[in-house]
Amino acid sequence: SLATNMVVLTTYWLSFEYVQNPRRALEPESAGESLMRGAYHVLSVLIPYALGEHKLHLQALAAKYAAPHA
Structure with a gap:
């Protein structure tokens, strides 16, 4: 369901970011x-x-969220 997909995305997004780029993911x-x-x-x-x-x-x-930020 849509709600489940949104929960999974929000719950595991930062873990996914870490897998994508482990050297940079934990940098503030x-x-x-x-x-x-x-x-x-x-x-x-x-x-x-x-x-x-x-x-x-x-x-x-x-x-707005997709736009690159400086």
Whole structure:
């Protein structure tokens, strides 16, 4: 179900980030980027189920999380 997918994503996202890049994952300066990517993926799972203005809002929000941050 959608809710289960979202729970799994949020629960294990940081572990996934560690597997992807173990040398950088535990560095404090990369934590924000990791969380932003996780939020983007959770929203990406939800977007196909939204309609109308709600979908547009979620897409705009996801785009902000996907944008590179300095």
